[in-house]
Structures are given as structure tokens and as C-alpha cells.
Amino acid sequence: MAFPPLVAPAASLSDAERVRTARQSRLTEIAEIGQLRLAAARVGVLGAGGIGSPVTLYLASAGVGTIGIIDDDDVERSNLQRQIAFGTADVGRPKATVAAERVRALAPDTRVIEHRTRLTDSNAQELLGGYDLIIDGSDTFDTRYAVADACNALGIPLVWGSVLRFDAQVSVFWSRPSAGSPVRLRDVFPEPPAAGTVPSCADAGVLGSLCGQVGSMLVTEAVKLICGVGEPLLGRMLVIDALSGRSREIPLAAPSGPGRLPLVSPAELAALIAEAPVTLLDVREPEEYADGTIPGARSLPLGALLADPLAVAVTGTVVVFCQQGPRARAAGRALAAAHPDADLRLLAGSYAAWSAASEPSGSLS
Structure with a gap:
């Protein structure tokens, strides 16, 4: 541009x-x-x-x-x-x-x-x-x-x-x-x-x-x-x-229109997980991952992902999340460029939203 x-x-x-x-x-x-x-x-x-x-x-x-x-x-x-x-x-x-x-x-x-x-x-x-x-x-x-x-x-x-x-x-x-x-x-x-x-x-x-x-x-x-x-x-x-x-x-720039990665809400992600295997990528830092993550998620810090997105295995539905969203969007864009045919999605609100929805009064309880 x-x-x-x-x-x-x-x-x-x-x-x-x-x-x-x-x-x-x-x-x-x-x-x-x-x-x-x-x-x-x-x-x-x-x-x-x-x-x-x-x-x-x-x-x-x-x-x-x-x-x-x-x-x-x-x-x-x-x-x-x-x-x-x-x-x-x-x-x-x-x-x-x-x-x-x-x-x-x-x-x-x-x-x-x-x-x-x-x-x-x-x-x-x-x-x-x-x-x-x-x-x-x-x-x-x-x-x-x-x-x-x-x-x-x-x-x-x-x-x-x-x-x-x-x-x-x-x-x-x-x-x-x-x-x-x-x-x-x-x-x-x-x-x-x-x-x-x-x-x-x-x-x-x-x-x-x-x-x-x-x-x-x-x-x-x-x-x-x-x-x-x-x-x-x-x-x-x-x-x-x-x-x-x-x-x-x-x-790194957010795509617009049809190229934007789809979002899934915490409730929709829970339904996806119940229906079929889903690859969950947690792109936060290891210490954040250790403090709590979505069950079954793989830890892949953003820096490591950006270093070689082609090396990341993407099979089936892949949902990417971080703490609030910015790192997941950067990771999603890198993965989409490296794997244009992959079924990539972002967790709306990322882990913060999942964690809040998982509380006793949340929508996943």
C-alpha cells in the first residue's frame, strides 16, 4: 500500500x-x-x-x-x-x-x-x-x-x-x-x-x-x-x-472482509470440543499457560510461532487464543498465510472470556 x-x-x-x-x-x-x-x-x-x-x-x-x-x-x-x-x-x-x-x-x-x-x-x-x-x-x-x-x-x-x-x-x-x-x-x-x-x-x-x-x-x-x-x-x-x-x-495487519478469521464464542467452542477433536493453540507465554489454560490446549508462545509458522501442524479445526486477543490475531494471520487451506478460528475474547464463562455463574457452567 x-x-x-x-x-x-x-x-x-x-x-x-x-x-x-x-x-x-x-x-x-x-x-x-x-x-x-x-x-x-x-x-x-x-x-x-x-x-x-x-x-x-x-x-x-x-x-x-x-x-x-x-x-x-x-x-x-x-x-x-x-x-x-x-x-x-x-x-x-x-x-x-x-x-x-x-x-x-x-x-x-x-x-x-x-x-x-x-x-x-x-x-x-x-x-x-x-x-x-x-x-x-x-x-x-x-x-x-x-x-x-x-x-x-x-x-x-x-x-x-x-x-x-x-x-x-x-x-x-x-x-x-x-x-x-x-x-x-x-x-x-x-x-x-x-x-x-x-x-x-x-x-x-x-x-x-x-x-x-x-x-x-x-x-x-x-x-x-x-x-x-x-x-x-x-x-x-x-x-x-x-x-x-x-x-x-x-x-501483521488485520485483514478485512472475507479474509478475516472467523470468531467462535466460548459457548460455541465448548460445543465444538464436544462434537469433534479441536486443536487449541495457547499463544501466551509459558508462565501464563502454567497459571491456567483451556483443557487440552497446546502451549505455543507467539514468538516461537512467528519464528516458523510453516512448522506448526494444523489439522482439523484449529482455534487460537491468548489472554485478551491481540496475540491470537497476530498468530492467526501468520498461520493463515502459511496454511491458506487450514480451518483456523479465533476465540472471541480469548482466554479471559473463556475463564469468565467457566465461572460458576458463567455461560459454560
Whole structure:
């Protein structure tokens, strides 16, 4: 789906900037008007690390007029395997400062704003409010959700990517898009995983070149949104398996009309179960499943399902549920794309509705 340009064009480009960006403005989809829009754009980048390093450099090379770099860390020697904005002489220096120097050397017309502070729930909206678009290259779940919640409240697009080991995900989240349906991070991953359940890059490792690949893709998404060209990844997630050299697309946006997955009420589900075998998929986290689920349901957390929906066995009638509904809808869309002929349904109100209906005064009692 095409989107209107995110920003109005700048009045002009300097002669030096016009020459510097000439190969890009030759693209008919971008042209001079697109280059002027890039010059007017204000993009905030969360983190100057493995993803943020290539992001800041490619934003600058593309001609983005204002780049904000939010990072309170210093360069460490172990960063240099993937954080390409830094060299050995930069060890011990603030990442935001070094990255800003690289941007200024590459694109003198670009304004760089250093935010040498840690983004939190309390300061996120203030830090991000002056930008047209945010790219998240952070590496902690607390920061990722603080950024996503702030972007939701501000109504600005969040270009999002993650990398661990040889695997990566790329998408765009936007609570108030100029076209199409809103898709937010919490629609797909409502809550961060419990502490200790997902290893960090320091524990599990990460392929440095994959960080560069993802960073480049995030900038491509930003350029598309700023210039109003192509089809941004809003409502879609690209999943990359670097070891196999394969990528696949998972739909996230809610389909409309005939393509919408049918809903079954708790009472209708109880009747289905009584009539014939039904595959019940609980896509909540394991600890939620352990606290109570529908009898006979299989635990398949959303993250594991999205990692490989083709591997999920779908035979007969399959009913998907989570706690309230958003995760089940994301799971249902991924399964429908992977298994177009399957009999897939969603439990209306998900487990919360089933649990309430199962109470002594409920409709299932």
C-alpha cells in the first residue's frame, strides 16, 4: 500500500549536497523532490550500537537533514565486531559523540543532535517528540517498549528491527498511520518476555554483518516513508535466517472482509470440543499457560510461532487464543498465510472470556 510522504520538502539543497546525493536523486521514485523531503526530515535513532551504527551512517549518506542519536553508553572494545561507526581509538568515548562525528564527516549539511542520556518511560515522549520518525536500534526490552509506547502516544512511525545470533526481524509500527490500519508493537508482543527467558547478544552472540543488513533495511524503510514511495513494512514483518540465506514475510495487519478469521464464542467452542477433536493453540507465554489454560490446549508462545509458522501442524479445526486477543490475531494471520487451506478460528475474547464463562455463574457452567 502506498503512503503519502511523511514530510514536506525543504526549500532547497546546497550545491555540495546536490552533488553528494546525485546518484540517489537520479532514482525516478525519489528525484529532487524526494531529496528535498529527506533534507527536511528529522529522524531519531535509538542506540548507536550494532544496528544504530549503520543506521546513522546510511541516514546521513541518504541526506536526512536532522539525525538525533540517543545513547548513553561508551565505546567498548567488544563493540567493534559489529558497531561500524567506531574504531579502536574510540574505546572509552561516548558512542553518541563518536557517531555524531562520523555523520558530520560524511554529510556536512546534516544537523546532528546528541542525546547522551538513557531513554526511559518518564522521558521518552520528551526525547522523541521533536522527530518525524523513530528508528529503534536499542538492545533492551525496557527501552524497546518505552520507545514503542512513546511513539504510540505521539502518533509517529516506529521503524523497528532486532538481531540475535543469525536471526533478525524487521517491521514498521504506527499507531496513527496516514493510510491503512494501525499496527503497534504491543499488538504483536503485548508484554516484554520475563527476565532471563531471552538471552542477550552478550550471552548468545550475534553476527556482525547481519546487524549491518538490518540497519540498512531500516534506513530503506525510513526513506520510503519520508518520500512516500514503495510499500513500507507496516502490517508486515520480515524474518531473516542468515544461516540458511532465507527470509519470509509474516502478515501483521488485520485483514478485512472475507479474509478475516472467523470468531467462535466460548459457548460455541465448548460445543465444538464436544462434537469433534479441536486443536487449541495457547499463544501466551509459558508462565501464563502454567497459571491456567483451556483443557487440552497446546502451549505455543507467539514468538516461537512467528519464528516458523510453516512448522506448526494444523489439522482439523484449529482455534487460537491468548489472554485478551491481540496475540491470537497476530498468530492467526501468520498461520493463515502459511496454511491458506487450514480451518483456523479465533476465540472471541480469548482466554479471559473463556475463564469468565467457566465461572460458576458463567455461560459454560
